Every structure is written in structure tokens, then in C-alpha cells.
Amino acid sequence: MWFEPWDVTTMNVDPAIRMDFEQVGCLRFCERIQGYHVQLTKEFSRSFDGLQAKVGTLIFLVSSQSILSATDIDLNGEEWFKGMEFNSTDFKDFIKPKHRKGYGYVVPRSRLQYHHSKLLEVIQMYFICEGRFSKVHHDCIRILMHFNSKKALNLLYYLVRILCNMDDRVQEKGNHIKESLFHFSLTKLLVIKELEKKEKSW
Numbered sequence: 001m002w003f004e005p006w007d008v009t010t011m012n013v014d015p016a017i018r019m020d021f022e023q024v025g026c027l028r029f030c031e032r033i034q035g036y037h038v039q040l041t042k043e044f045s046r047s048f049d050g051l052q053a054k055v056g057t058l059i060f061l062v063s064s065q066s067i068l069s070a071t072d073i074d075l076n077g078e079e080w081f082k083g084m085e086f087n088s089t090d091f092k093d094f095i096k097p098k099h100r101k102g103y104g105y106v107v108p109r110s111r112l113q114y115h116h117s118k119l120l121e122v123i124q125m126y127f128i129c130e131g132r133f134s135k136v137h138h139d140c141i142r143i144l145m146h147f148n149s150k151k152a153l154n155l156l157y158y159l160v161r162i163l164c165n166m167d168d169r170v171q172e173k174g175n176h177i178k179e180s181l182f183h184f185s186l187t188k189l190l191v192i193k194e195l196e197k198k199e200k201s202w
Contacts, residue, residue: 024146045170058195077154080157127158
């Protein structure tokens with residue numbers, strides 16, 4: 001069904017991965033996650049127009065700054081998203097030595113070195129939120145480079161863009177949206193932050 005963690009438990013299983021997240025300023029986001037609400041995300045995705053969203057009677061702006069306020073993810077790095085070019089030369093360091101020649105747009109996960117494979121799995125759960133774990137695509141490679149300090153990525157910009165993509169897909173499909181919903185935790189955190197501004201509780 002969905003592949004997102006309910007809380008920070010997934011992060012705490014491996015101290016090395018927890019440290020990777022902490023070093024790039026993403027641990028606080030994971031620690032703030034306390035479950036999610038599917039209907040909330042449905043309302044968000046059906047109303048979001050790229051600038052603002054409506055959940056119940058709450059109308060609020062969605063931007064890099066609002067995501068920063070809700071998640072405390074560090075604001076730095078390159079503004080990059082799927083489809084943009086990037087130099088993946090450094091990615092060869094993540095691949096097992098015997099597979100470093102001739103890798104392409106998609107790399108089987110089995111060819112990644114153990115730590116990088118496990119780190120990417122957790123990244124996919126918290127940030128990419130898709131269930132394609134057997135293959136590694138270019139967007140996964142670029143985010144992995146960020147978490148390994150190869151090249152900083154502006155995750156706030158990435159998250160705004162990925163929310164726009166989700167909402168475009170949901171609004172195209174009408175009532176058949178189950179496979180297009182994701183980032184439940186992020187949308188809930190955005191709503192909670194807006195409620196706090198209005199001195200209201202969840």
C-alpha cells in the first residue's frame with residue numbers, strides 16, 4: 001500500500017544511517033513525524049495549486065520556507081529535481097567495484113555497496129516515498145549524493161516540486177488516486193505548523 005515510516009523508529013535501527021541524516025540536517029524532520037492522516041493528504045493533494053492548499057477550513061501557502069518551518073530541514077544546496085541534468089561521476093564510489101564500468105540511468109540495488117544500499121532504502125522511505133526498492137533511478141542517485149556529502153541538494157526545493165507532481169497526478173485521476181498519494185507525514189506536519197500559527201491544536 002504505502003511505504004512511509006510512522007515515526008523515527010526506522011531511522012533508529014542503524015546508528016550510522018541516523019548519523020548520515022543528522023550530518024545533512026534531516027534528522028529533526030524524521031523525529032517530528034508522528035504518524036499520518038490519509039484523508040488529510042487527499043484533501044491537500046486535491047486542492048494544492050502549486051502555491052497554496054486547503055485542508056478543511058485551513059488555507060495556507062506551501063513553499064520552501066513553509067516546509068523549512070514545519071520540518072527544520074537545512075536550507076542549502078543546489079535546486080535540482082527529476083529530469084534536470086547532473087554529473088553522476090561521483091556515484092561510482094557507491095557501487096561495488098566489480099560493477100563500476102558501464103552503469104546507466106537505472107542501477108540494480110544489488111550493485112550498491114551495503115551501507116549505501118541501506119542508507120538509500122531509508123532515504124526512499126522518508127523523502128522519495130515510493131515502493132520501487134529493487135532499482136535505483138537518477139533521482140535516487142542525486143539524493144544519495146547529498147546524504148553522502150558529495151554534492152549538497154536543496155531538499156526543500158525538491159519537496160515542493162515533488163508535492164506539485166503528486167497533486168498534478170491526483171487531480172488528473174479524480175477518484176482513482178490511491179497509487180498517487182504519498183508524503184503523508186510531510187503534509188500532516190505542514191498542517192500542524194499552520195494550526196500552531198493560529199494557536200489551534202491538531
